[in-house]
Amino acid sequence: MTQGNISSSNRIREKKKVFLAREEKIVRAALELLIGENIDRVTVSKIASKAGIGKGTVYKHFLTKNEILVRIMLDYERRIARRLSEALKEAESGDPGAVSKAYFDSRLERPELDRLVQKLEDRLVDADDIKPQLAEFSRIRRSHEDALGSMITKLIGEGILEDVPPHYHYLSCWALAQGAVELCFNKSWGDLEDTPELMGFISSIGVTMGNRGQYHQAGDSTPKLTK
Amino acid sequence: MTQGNISSSNRIREKKKVFLAREEKIVRAALELLIGENIDRVTVSKIASKAGIGKGTVYKHFLTKNEILVRIMLDYERRIARRLSEALKEAESGDPGAVSKAYFDSRLERPELDRLVQKLEDRLVDADDIKPQLAEFSRIRRSHEDALGSMITKLIGEGILEDVPPHYHYLSCWALAQGAVELCFNKSWGDLEDTPELMGFISSIGVTMGNRGQYHQAGDSTPKLTK
């Protein structure tokens, strides 16, 4: 009896694992397709087919197609959150740059994924199903803002960063990262051959931008570029 | 007869004018709709109706829906091109900053339009009709690159800008502008209240970034932020 129970609960656990594995398979299939071709051309049918399962099976795991897409968004944003929270600990033990480094690393590690998430966000922003998931998504995003914000406030206090509202620094970083990501995939540029070096250049701008002394310079020492 | 010909060619000219005016009306209607609501919800029907004409008439002007969209993209990019070429003349008469200023001005003047063009580009990138138009679009983009490139090369020569390949500077600018635009409309941030100030801050970064002395600083004076 005892053994029977054990083996039975084992079997149940086993099944759950398989079930979750398949869920992951669906998400992964969707991801590959979404990255590989135009988003509009990714259908539930194709996802199922790429995952090696029937179309109906997809709906055992996700209530709607949008739920698959928002799941990808959440997975991504949560991964960044995890990294940031680890970096926050490091930052407490002395390295104030760990947080922003973690942020940039997370986003630029797989730029194509970052870009996909932006595109998905754009398309799902007014989807009626998945309202709660989108709220969660925004919540996580704002928690990133908090994490970086606290670090930046500290650097401003230490006189390293220009004394503007902390979120200016954060959002500028975000904007540059965002633009850099876009840059990587924008086909209008043709295929940039020295992308890594370019990214390095941009990153170096990212980590120094907003440093004290540069902001006011804008209107002073380089009048010719003033906009 | 002569008079008849004259009046007939007048009539023809008149007709052409009306025809072109209507074409413009269609594009403008499409634009308003595309900016006002989710792109996927903009149908040819709605465009025609907003333009005050029949759906069939739209197809007298554009062979496919995509042609309307790509037309918006081209109009936009051409407008930038015109401005850049004017600025280039000014630059020759002494103001090297005129070009980059014109570029930023053009793109940030109507950020919602800039963003729309990005989104359209993303969706149309592998459309089978409109291949030639997309090629033209890329061509114009690259001409911007050239315009800015030549100016940047000059500034590098004068020792003002860091001596990296010229397109690094240009693309960094592009990336920051791109990100800034995205920032304005990303609903995850809630509604930023001090957007103008923030944009000012970002612009100030844009015009100074890459200035000599900052690039190497990255690895030297702020080691803690190094990525």
Added chain:
Amino acid sequence: MTQGNISSSNRIREKKKVFLAREEKIVRAALELLIGENIDRVTVSKIASKAGIGKGTVYKHFLTKNEILVRIMLDYERRIARRLSEALKEAESGDPGAVSKAYFDSRLERPELDRLVQKLEDRLVDADDIKPQLAEFSRIRRSHEDALGSMITKLIGEGILEDVPPHYHYLSCWALAQGAVELCFNKSWGDLEDTPELMGFISSIGVTMGNRGQYHQAGDSTPKLTK
């Protein structure tokens, strides 16, 4: 010019007529199918196909499938309303029975249609689209009630009908008509051969039922059948 305008507005009127004719064609096709086979088996495809048009065309006339169905319901109920209102005029000029006669006539004229409407009502009762139409449907039904009610009140006043709340009489009539209709098509009875005579018998019951003296009889003269 004048002639041109006339012929043009003629053409428009012509087109509208054709359009409405097609709408009627759709409704008729749907009706035939719904009466001819199990309701669940009637698909939009079949309706279109029977109407000799494409599937998409159906949606030029009706926003959803349910709108076709509710249209049938409304058409039916409105026809009854028209008849009742005519009968009401007759009733004023002396014939108090005209109203109830019109009601029975309307419903029993095409019992299969009456029954269909009941079934549709049952299925659509909680459909989220067509809420307004269903409200209208109920409104019309209640107007029938009013029409018959006023007549019945009069008969009660004249001592012809039993003095119970007027709607008792009306609803009893309704129930009997309803049951009679159901009877015609209930396959459990096999095919009744003498349906007309049976219906006549039931109708005769309908027009006399509730006559003074019968209600109290129930408890008095036929105690053995008392329920």
Added chain:
Amino acid sequence: MTQGNISSSNRIREKKKVFLAREEKIVRAALELLIGENIDRVTVSKIASKAGIGKGTVYKHFLTKNEILVRIMLDYERRIARRLSEALKEAESGDPGAVSKAYFDSRLERPELDRLVQKLEDRLVDADDIKPQLAEFSRIRRSHEDALGSMITKLIGEGILEDVPPHYHYLSCWALAQGAVELCFNKSWGDLEDTPELMGFISSIGVTMGNRGQYHQAGDSTPKLTK
């Protein structure tokens, strides 16, 4: 061995009991759901879940979903049959009204159930599986007809009921009961507040209708209501 057999057959009997109990549970679960919400929304999944068992298990008891539904129909009709046969015995010992009373009582006891069975009949009438069960259903219905018929024939013989074919009386009763049931649940009437009194009124009509002297009255004493 003998003991083994006994205990084994006991176990088998036990199992059968459990099995049958579960079958009943399924039917009851289905019934509750069917009465509680729109029929189309009742799925096998929901039934299983309400019965507290797995979906697959349902199919150990019923070959198809339709078999569950037709089972409900049969259960209902058989219950009426049982009551009628009991009443028939009473009738032989002197009470001719016992049969029709039993019939009305059976149907009006749970009008919502009666109505459900009508709706199921309508939907299943041309189902390809369950043909035999539907035949059985009709057979039972006709046996009711016989039961009432014999009683009515007697009453006609005694001069109490109008001398028309016996099934006229029976079917009229059926129709009135049918309509009354429908009346209870038809949402178009709003929620009738005095339903019990109304049903009483209708029942009183039911038991007297067709009594001698009323039929011909229709054409004689109430000419104004003649249809």
Added chain:
DNA sequence: TATGAATGAGGCTTCATTCAT
């Protein structure tokens, strides 16, 4: 020439039924 009704491919979703564990 302008129109808009007609079209149908193709997308999403549901659910009765099967079957491996």
Added chain:
DNA sequence: AATGAATGAAGCCTCATTCAT
């Protein structure tokens, strides 16, 4: 023996495009 994940047929609906008037 019980389970529930997997399946896929079938239904509804959208919208770019065509074409007769």
